[in-house]
Amino acid sequence: MLEPKSIVERTSSQLNWFLAHGVTTVRTHVDTSSRHGNKLVEGLLELCRVYEGVVDVQIVGLPLDSLVRSNAEVEALCNALDAGVDVVGGIPHKEATREDGVEHVKTIVDLADSYDRPLDPHIDESDDSYSRFTGVLASEVEKRSLDTQVTASHLTAMHTYPNAYADKLRGLLARNDISVITNPTTNAELQGRRDDYPRRRGHTRVDELLEAGITVGIGQDNMVDKYHPYGDCDPLGEVLFLAHFGHLTSWYDVPTLWEMVIENNASILGLNSGLKPGNEGSFVLFDAPDSYNALRTRAPRRLVVREGRPVTRRELGTVYVRTNEQWESVDFAVSV
Structure with a gap:
């Protein structure tokens, strides 16, 4: 069993990678299964305290065992x-039957309502x-007029739905302001693995969801594990993967891709984005002449400023992040 101190040590390096790539708010998931007690939760809550004022960590409670x-x-x-x-999480499709999965959904909606927390299963x-x-x-959500942020993460089965049902679902999501998060690399790695040829691409219907006015964000899901061993905590890697995997490669798609990873992600996380009056003075300086080239080259982030204070800087190829008021270099290597 991991102890809280060990969890902080294991996760700090990845938060530093996120910082190096301009990310100052992270939503992560913790297994709340009863067999763990509350130690995994305690570890991530301690991580939040260590990085307070530098990286905000939103924790989703994710029950990996049956709620029913x-x-x-x-x-x-x-x-x-x-x-x-x-945030309240859940995994209804892991329940043994459809009836149990429906009960799972009702349970997590009950909890989101009673605790007044966002919902992101x-x-x-x-x-x-x-x-x-x-x-x-x-x-x-519709029947209860649930007044909280609701997000459907992954939704990969939608790529296999009949078009008539997918269209009905899009309308239901749009009508209830429910967001969707696609996780391009992990969705591609997991979905379609058992297919003979042709193999499905395995991610949700991003283009159709966007056309319906649904807020679609881009996540990374796993990081340096069996599902995503090549992860480096750079959101632009996920954006580029989605651009190719989702056929979003025209010149006209560049603003949409940036909107997904900045404005849409911020909306899902409950943040204000952009340098506008009333917003926090936070920005990322890319070493690129424009947004297209920043994405194409996954341009280095020369400077990351949070609320008017530099938290990341790059000098002569070395990235430094500031935690606990001290600057330290970032090591991107992992043991294999």
Whole structure:
């Protein structure tokens, strides 16, 4: 079992990588299963304290065990929320039956309502065209007039839905202002693995969701593990992957891709973006002449400023981040 101190040590390097790439707010997930007690939650809450004022870490409580077959798992998720976890998560498609999955959705919506927290479940992360819990989620939000930020993460099963059902779901999501997060590299790695040829691309219908006016953000999901061993915490890597994988490669798609990773992500995280009166004075300086070349070359971030204070700088090829009022160089190497 990982202890809180060990969790801080293991995760600090990745937060430094995020900082080096201009990211100052991260949403991450923690397994709230009762078998862990609350140690994993305690570790991430301590990480939040260590990086306070430099990187904001939003923690999603993610029950990896059934919420329907054990009251202990619901209690464990409630304990995590009581301890300070920011967002209610869930994985309804992992339940044994559709009926249990529907009950799972209702349970997490209940918790989001009673705790007044945002809702961001892993949902319909599957190749199964009959995995349709996002529609249940949207319907529950609508019936209850739930007044909180609701996000459907992954939604990869949508690539396999019949067009008529996918169109109905888009309308339901748009009507209830439910956002979607696609995780390009991990979705591509996991989905379609059991296909013979031709193989499905495995990510949700990004272009159709955007056309329907739905807020679609870009996440990274896993980082340096079996699902995404080549992760480096650079959002532009995910954007470039999506550009090719999602057929968003025209000149006209460049502003859309930037909007997804900046404005849309900020909206999902409850942040204000842009250098506008009333917003915080935060920005990233890219070593590129324009947004197209910044994306094409994954341009180095020369300077990252948060609320008027530099937190990352690059000098002669070395990246430095400022934590606890001290500058330290960033090591991007990992042991294999």
